[in-house]
Amino acid sequence: MKAHPIFGDSLIAGLLAVFDLLIFIAQTVEHPAGTPVPKPWFIAVPAILGAVAPLAFRRRRPVLVAYLVLILGMPHSWLELGVASLAALCISLYTLVTYVGRKQALVFVLATVASAAVQLPLQSGSVTELAAAVVTGALAMALCWVLGEFVGARRAYQVEVEARLHLLETERDQQARIAVAEERARIARELHDVVAHAVSVIVVQADGAAYAVHTQPELAERAVKTISATGREALAELRRLLGVLRSGEDGEERTPQPxxxxxxxxxxxxxxxxxxxxxxxxxxxxxxxxxxxxxxxxxxxxxxxxxxxxxxxxxxxxxxxxxxxxxxxxxxxxxxxxxxxxxxxxxxxxxxxxxxxxxxxxxxxxxxxxxxxxxxxxxxxxxxxx
Structure with missing residues (x-):
């Protein structure tokens, strides 16, 4: 139904039409033989179908469908062919409250009341029939309004939840990108510190060894050992930092950070x-x-x-x-x-x-x-x- 709304709405309209057609057939069959039928089929059938046909498109064009139902339902109601016209009005009101808003729904209610104020007094034979028709219509439309408010609130809540989920997914992606950028910046700082310190030490020691290699061999040897130790330490730290960038090696033991x-x-x-x-x-x-x-x-x-x-x-x-x-x-x-x-x-x-x-x-x-x-x-x- 949700994937194919026109099919579902057409099914509702068809059921209402079949119900009223069955009522019309029953009235025709029970009519005494030899007397003219008060509602010829070529008038009754189009009136029944016209009263419910717009419902098939109620979710695509709710406002237009509502007023079409109001206008096309007048002959059906005047001929007293069943409940299709009242049901179609109630469904249209429910659709307006759910999908459009209270303002359009209220305007539609006022238009319906104005139409009924003209039609019902001419159609009703007594005050009792008029009162019953007014009460029935008012209760039916009130029930559809309340149902529309409930379903509309549920739809609004669902839309809000979906929007929040989308926002959370977007924030999660952004946080992931920020975390990656921060990690890269941290690694860049670490690399700079390690390389700058190690290279500075190596340069200083290399210069000292160059000056002392002939005159003070022991001092030059010590400088070379310092260069070797510093280089090894720098390589160990570089391996640790570059290991962070590798995937699938979470279980590998790494050197603790200083x-x-x-x-x-x-x-x-x-x-x-x-x-x-x-x-x-x-x-x-x-x-x-x-x-x-x-x-x-x-x-x-x-x-x-x-x-x-x-x-x-x-x-x-x-x-x-x-x-x-x-x-x-x-x-x-x-x-x-x-x-x-x-x-x-x-x-x-x-x-x-x-x-x-x-x-x-x-x-x-x-x-x-x-x-x-x-x-x-x-x-x-x-x-x-x-």
Missing amino acids: GTQSLSELAERVRSVGLPVRLDIVGAIDDLPAGVGLGIYRIVQEALTNSLKHAGPGASAIVRVERTGDRVELDVLDNGSRKRALVGMSGGNGLIGMRERAHVFGGTLKAGPHPAGGWRVRAVLPFGGA
């Missing part, structure tokens, strides 16, 4: 390449959320990598990580040459990545020349409690 517990190893590695680093940790930071710990580690790593690149010979750095309540204050200060301070904040990928890591947790990050000399990176990362 966090605050790895800060000592980071400081020791930077010391081994020629930049003295003092690490001060105040408060308990080992139980921080993994994301916060990784952010702290990457900010310190990027800041020390910049110090290796730009601070110049003889420089040193101080790293201070302090937990105060539900936030962590991070301070990285080096005493390098003022040359780099004159360059100012370049806004490169490293600085942008540090800022993004801080902003992810609703924190702040400032980087710039220190009044006493050197370069300072200061970040505050709230985390909503341990």
Whole structure:
């Protein structure tokens, strides 16, 4: 019925027509022989069919069908051929309330009342018959109005549910795309941090080994070992990051991400390449959320990598990580040459990545020349409690 509404509505119209035709045939058969039939078949049959035929298209053109039923049903009602005209009026009213709206339905009711006000007094033989006809018609139309309101509310609710489901599907797709974009951005930051730090260490050590290979072979050998260890560590991290991009390997064991517990190893590695680093940790930071710990580690790593690149010979750095309540204050200060301070904040990928890591947790990050000399990176990362 829902897939083929015209077929279903045609079936309803056909049943009403058959019911009235059977009534007409019964009246004709029971009519006394030898007397003229009061309703000839060539008048009655078209009147019956005309009263119900528009119902086949009631859902496609509800307003037009309703008024066609009202007009074409007048002869049927006047000839008293059955219930088809009243039933068709009620079905049309129900259709208007359900599919069009109360305003059009009310106009149709007023038109029906006006038609009945003219027709019923002329057709009814007594006041009792007139009252019965008025009450019957009013109750039937009232029942169809209430039924139309109920079905219309159900249809509106169903449409709203379908719209919400469609919206939820759209939001889900958008969230999936956002999650993919965020994951790619995170991996890009991770790759930048790993590669930038490893390459900086390797370059510094390679330069030192080149100078010391003839005069200080032991120092050159140590530098080469540092290059080898740094390269292996960078490869391990790169494998971990690239493994995230592979599908079907969820069960594969991967290297844990670095966090605050790895800060000592980071400081020791930077010391081994020629930049003295003092690490001060105040408060308990080992139980921080993994994301916060990784952010702290990457900010310190990027800041020390910049110090290796730009601070110049003889420089040193101080790293201070302090937990105060539900936030962590991070301070990285080096005493390098003022040359780099004159360059100012370049806004490169490293600085942008540090800022993004801080902003992810609703924190702040400032980087710039220190009044006493050197370069300072200061970040505050709230985390909503341990």
